[in-house]
Amino acid sequence: MSNIIIELKNVSKTFTGGNNVVDNISLKIKKGEFVTLLGPSGCGKTTTLRMIAGFELPTSGDIFLNGKSIINTPPHLRPVNTVFQKYALFPNYNVFDNIAFGLKIKSKRTLTEKKAELKKTSGELRESVKSQIAEFKTGSKQEIIKKVKLALKMVGLSDYEKRDVNSLSGGQQQRVAIARALVNEPEVLLLDEPLGALDLKLRKEMQLELKEMHKKLGITFIYVTHDQEEALTMSDTIVVMKDGVIQQVGTPTDTYNEPINAFVANFIGESNIFDGVMLEDKSVRFDNTVFECTDIGFKKNEKVDVVIRPEDIYLMDVANSNAHVRGKIISSIFKGVHYEMSVLSENKCEYLVQDTTRWDVGEEVGIFVKPFDIHIMKKPYTSNIFEGVIEEDGKVNFGGGIFDADTSGFAAGENVWVKVSLNAVDVIDDKDRGTTGGEVTTILFKGTHYHIDIKCGNFIYHVNTDVQWDDYDQVGIVIKPESIKLFKGAEK
Amino acid sequence: MVTPNDIVVKKKTSSGLDFYKKRKLARYIGNSYVYIILGIIYLPIILIIIYSFSSGPGFSNFSFSMSNITELFTASTSDSRRMITALEHTLFVGIISSLLATLLGTVGAIGIFGMRKKSRNILLNASNVPIFNADIIIALSLMLFFTALSIPKNAQTVILAHTAVTMPYVMLSVLPRLKQMNMSVYEAALDLGATPLFAIAKIIVPEVLPGMISGFVLAFTLSIDDFVIAEYTRSNSYETLSTYIYTQAAGKEGLSGALKPLSALIFLTVLAILIAYNIRKNLKTKNLQLKK
Numbered sequence: 001m002s003n004i005i006i007e008l009k010n011v012s013k014t015f016t017g018g019n020n021v022v023d024n025i026s027l028k029i030k031k032g033e034f035v036t037l038l039g040p041s042g043c044g045k046t047t048t049l050r051m052i053a054g055f056e057l058p059t060s061g062d063i064f065l066n067g068k069s070i071i072n073t074p075p076h077l078r079p080v081n082t083v084f085q086k087y088a089l090f091p092n093y094n095v096f097d098n099i100a101f102g103l104k105i106k107s108k109r110t111l112t113e114k115k116a117e118l119k120k121t122s123g124e125l126r127e128s129v130k131s132q133i134a135e136f137k138t139g140s141k142q143e144i145i146k147k148v149k150l151a152l153k154m155v156g157l158s159d160y161e162k163r164d165v166n167s168l169s170g171g172q173q174q175r176v177a178i179a180r181a182l183v184n185e186p187e188v189l190l191l192d193e194p195l196g197a198l199d200l201k202l203r204k205e206m207q208l209e210l211k212e213m214h215k216k217l218g219i220t221f222i223y224v225t226h227d228q229e230e231a232l233t234m235s236d237t238i239v240v241m242k243d244g245v246i247q248q249v250g251t252p253t254d255t256y257n258e259p260i261n262a263f264v265a266n267f268i269g270e271s272n273i274f275d276g277v278m279l280e281d282k283s284v285r286f287d288n289t290v291f292e293c294t295d296i297g298f299k300k301n302e303k304v305d306v307v308i309r310p311e312d313i314y315l316m317d318v319a320n321s322n323a324h325v326r327g328k329i330i331s332s333i334f335k336g337v338h339y340e341m342s343v344l345s346e347n348k349c350e351y352l353v354q355d356t357t358r359w360d361v362g363e364e365v366g367i368f369v370k371p372f373d374i375h376i377m378k379k380p381y382t383s384n385i386f387e388g389v390i391e392e393d394g395k396v397n398f399g400g401g402i403f404d405a406d407t408s409g410f411a412a413g414e415n416v417w418v419k420v421s422l423n424a425v426d427v428i429d430d431k432d433r434g435t436t437g438g439e440v441t442t443i444l445f446k447g448t449h450y451h452i453d454i455k456c457g458n459f460i461y462h463v464n465t466d467v468q469w470d471d472y473d474q475v476g477i478v479i480k481p482e483s484i485k486l487f488k489g490a491e492k
Numbered sequence: 493m494v495t496p497n498d499i500v501v502k503k504k505t506s507s508g509l510d511f512y513k514k515r516k517l518a519r520y521i522g523n524s525y526v527y528i529i530l531g532i533i534y535l536p537i538i539l540i541i542i543y544s545f546s547s548g549p550g551f552s553n554f555s556f557s558m559s560n561i562t563e564l565f566t567a568s569t570s571d572s573r574r575m576i577t578a579l580e581h582t583l584f585v586g587i588i589s590s591l592l593a594t595l596l597g598t599v600g601a602i603g604i605f606g607m608r609k610k611s612r613n614i615l616l617n618a619s620n621v622p623i624f625n626a627d628i629i630i631a632l633s634l635m636l637f638f639t640a641l642s643i644p645k646n647a648q649t650v651i652l653a654h655t656a657v658t659m660p661y662v663m664l665s666v667l668p669r670l671k672q673m674n675m676s677v678y679e680a681a682l683d684l685g686a687t688p689l690f691a692i693a694k695i696i697v698p699e700v701l702p703g704m705i706s707g708f709v710l711a712f713t714l715s716i717d718d719f720v721i722a723e724y725t726r727s728n729s730y731e732t733l734s735t736y737i738y739t740q741a742a743g744k745e746g747l748s749g750a751l752k753p754l755s756a757l758i759f760l761t762v763l764a765i766l767i768a769y770n771i772r773k774n775l776k777t778k779n780l781q782l783k784k
Contacts, residue, residue, distance in 0.1 A: 016608065053679075053683060054682075055679055055682075074682075074688075075679070075682040075683055076682045076683070076684075076685050076686055076687055076688075076691075077685075080683075081683055081684065082679075082680070082683045084676045084679070084680055085676070086674055086676060088674060088676040088677045088679070088680040089677070089680075090677060090680070090681070090695055091677070091699065092695075092698040092699065101681070101684050101686075102684035102685050105684065105685040105686055105690070106685060109685075180680075180684070181683075181684075184684065184685070
């Protein structure tokens with residue numbers, strides 16, 4: 001257990017206004033690991049990082065560094081350093097002074113400690129302490145210069161000491177910011193989307209450089225990004241987050257090959273996600289076709305999400321008897337190494353396929369998938385469940401609105417469970433005309449329809465819809481009274 | 493199709509010529525309007541400068557004499573000695589109160605900036621009230637306040653009053669600089685081991701310094717300008733320049749002749765500072781352009 005450097009235990013963060021940004025996350029980070037917190041914007045990854053750095057205090061939970069709680073340690077006393085998103089270089093200092101900032105403070109602190117020691121000691125010992133102080137003064141100055149030069153060399157900016165930081169390019173500024181953090185030899189380096197402001201080519205270069213630095217220094221890196229490719233390239237471990245909750249922790253290969261749910265599958269790499277039904281062990285039905293797969297242990301007829309990576313789908317001649325389904329190419333785009341094609345099957349289900357062989361739009365093809373390449377995932381939910389309360393006869397309050405519903409058998413003021421199927425929620429584009437309304441947060445294409453999440457305050461509606469909504473669309477929610485199912489048993 | 497020639501022909505009509513004549517006249521009137529306003533502003537000042545070289549306190553019968561100017565620098569009469577003391581008081585109160593206002597205003601601005609939006613707005617509006625409030629109300633309430641707490645009225649009361657009144661102006665000139673700042677710079681300083689106080693002194697203050705300087709200048713000029721608040725919060729023996737002039741003008745003896753060269757001198761000093769400041773600013777922008 002001693003190789004765990006940072007541990008988060010049931011950490012939550014709620015900002016004023018009741019917005020739950022980080023929701024009860026627990027995470028262990030090993031010494032020397034390159035960990036990436038990955039997720040879409042607003043998933044709580046930056047807040048998590050800021051809590052480790054000490055800029056935000058968790059609402060509840062505890063954070064440990066080397067087994068000791070650091071919750072009550074202010075940021076300037078934590079042995080971690082941060083590389084900020086927008087560099088955050090000190091504009092009134094030159095490159096050297098920027099990098100030397102932390103070292104100078106540290107040497108000043110030791111100096112005051114030594115002076116305090118001098119006050120305590122008396123007699124002959126005094127002289128030796130005095131000479132120690134003098135030695136330290138000249139020594140630390142030399143050492144700071146040496147360390148800064150070394151740090152600059154590491155980020156490839158030797159001879160830039162005297163330059164004004166405002167005259168540097170974005171990439172150079174970020175290198176200075178990295179050097180400024182690394183020069184303090186922190187136990188943990190926190191990086192908050194450090195490459196976000198750079199152009200693609202420079203970003204790729206810096207990714208490899210950072211990876212190289214991590215290997216050389218052996219420091220623990222905690223990296224925050226929304227770029228899944230960046231996460232896959234650099235990390236030892238990826239932590240996928242969504243809505244303040246950790247979805248999956250694993251190596252890049254594991255998270256890519258064995259995504260735990262549809263969100264992770266969609267977020268990391270491109271994928272085909274279909275609604276399926278597990279018929280029995282090693283047999284799944286989707287797109288009205290029974291496929292052989294390798295997964296076992298599901299209930300009979302359990303509803304599942306099926307993931308197939310686009311590079312794992314094989315296209316063949318339409319007459320080939322091995323084909324599982326047949327379809328027609330509806331789009332074909334050349335992507336350099338491969339062609340990216342959409343195939344619409346006979347049952348009107350859309351497949352995304354990457355193949356090095358070109359098929360033309362309109363061509364009839366057969367689709368074949370190997371059992372090993374079909375990945376089955378448990379559905380995290382199969383319907384919307386809310387806690388609600390009967391307002392009056394025919395009205396029930398749940399999920400941020402008061403809905404008409406059949407309340408026979410329930411008394412006013414009674415607490416109930418409310419169940420609404422994913423298909424029963426109607427989405428309208430006027431937020432104010434809905435019974436309740438919110439923002440579209442997650443969008444998954446499921447071959448035949450879209451699956452979206454709508455965040456209404458603290459409630460999340462999961463919806464199947466044929467309409468293509470965009471992220472952040474403000475939408476209203478309407479539910480037909482007959483689709484609202486009420487159950488007894490909810491407690492206050 | 494309309495050719496360019498058609499357009500030229502249209503312009504050559506007689507009404508077009510009238511139009512140009514009218515425009516010329518309008519421009520003429522517009523220019524003279526500016527000159528009239530400039531004249532109204534500067535004529536009295538020019539008059540003061542000219543009559544500094546005339547004998548006596550008044551503005552009638554110009555007769556060249558250096559007597560007023562020598563009086564200003566030698567202060568031979570008790571009257572002009574009183575005036576010089578009042579000037580010293582004005583400068584003393586101005587410098588001390590605007591230094592205090594700059595210090596408190598900057599700290600206040602940083603504090604308010606770090607607050608949550610709701611409490612920030614409340615405090616910001618509360619601190620802006622003195623700007624909109626009538627001077628006489630502030631002066632009166634301060635006077636009653638000092639009497640109630642039995643603080644003896646003297647230099648310190650004037651300084652306190654001026655600090656309170658000018659502080660919001662400092663805050664208003666520092667806040668925009670803070671808003672421009674990338675606040676993660678402060679967090680970066682903490683992250684590198686700086687204590688919050690050290691981070692503010694070394695990172696935030698250099699960034700807001702221009703705002704602090706302009707706030708100081710504003711507070712200083714407001715303090716020097718002020719008559720109402722000083723009149724209500726001073727003791728009878730503690731005179732500032734403005735209260736001295738007021739009592740003298742109302743009194744039997746009338747104004748000291750040395751006041752004219754003094755006013756001229758103050759005006760010329762301000763003018764010199766303004767010109768120097770503008771020259772420096774121009775040089776700076778030129779340097780910046782060269783750098784780029």
